[in-house]
Amino acid sequence: MKKPFELRVKPIKNGTVIDHITANRALNVLNILGLPDGRSKVTVAMNMDSSQLGSKDIVKIENRELESSEVDQIALIAPRATINIIRDYKIVEKAKVRLLDEVRGILRCPNPNCITNSDEGVENRFYVISKEPVMLRCYYCERLIESEEIESQF
Ligand SMILES: Nc1ncnc2c1ncn2[C@@H]1O[C@H](COP(=O)(O)OP(=O)(O)OP(=O)(O)O)[C@@H](O)[C@H]1O
Ligand SMILES: [Mg+2]
Ligand SMILES: [Zn+2]
Structure with missing residues (x-):
């Protein structure tokens, strides 16, 4: 109809x-x-x-x-x-779109004590541990970052 x-x-x-x-x-x-x-x-x-x-x-x-x-x-x-x-x-x-196995220079680590949040000039860096939903782990402090936390940065 x-x-x-x-x-x-x-x-x-x-x-x-x-x-x-x-x-x-x-x-x-x-x-x-x-x-x-x-x-x-x-x-x-x-x-x-x-x-x-x-x-x-x-x-x-x-x-x-x-x-x-x-x-x-x-x-x-x-x-x-x-x-x-x-x-x-x-x-x-x-x-x-494609997610690589590592994400660098895009997101902040939510852990305030992470070295990437100090003034030592260390670039943020995360392992992609799941692609759907996206889950990342900080290369330096191992903080896990879930999809909603990623979304909240954009
Ligand atoms: N000239 C255009 N202007 C605006 N939107 C367009 C135009 N051509 C295509 N689109 C939109 O782009 C999207 C992809 O179009 P496509 O014809 O490839 O659909 P599809 O075959 O369903 O694709 P897919 O397999 O990626 O789902 C659709 O949302 C369609 O409405
Ligand atoms: Mg379609
Ligand atoms: Zn960290």
Whole structure:
């Protein structure tokens, strides 16, 4: 049966669609990307039905392609995210974010006594001990960092 009306979001000509974001984390993704910035055209959808994930968020940004450092940060809060690059309305590239076995220089260790929080200039460094949900362990103080604690840093 036809729905009473259907609203369609305009497709974007050039830009990026970040799909399969862990539900309710679209705003963390925006923070990572420095959005909103007062001029970029951004579409955000939260808690959408997903056959793969149950529910998911989606972020679409016009005229922007992501830096690899941004993708590395997104992987920490949305390990199933897909980055679709749109050119002339078509997807020209689709890639899944990837978490490496170690994460360096992105997150603070929550342990205030950790050497990475002293002024000795030691760069933070974590082992990835689980990819879904993401769980990390500090290389220096062995503090365990769970997914919600990671999310709270973005
Ligand atoms: N030109 C466009 N403008 C805006 N959004 C687009 C455009 N092209 C594709 N999308 C969106 O990008 C996402 C991926 O599109 P695709 O057609 O690859 O869907 P899919 O086959 O379900 O992909 P996947 O297998 O990754 O789930 C969808 O959310 C789709 O709505
Ligand atoms: Mg899909
Ligand atoms: Zn530590």
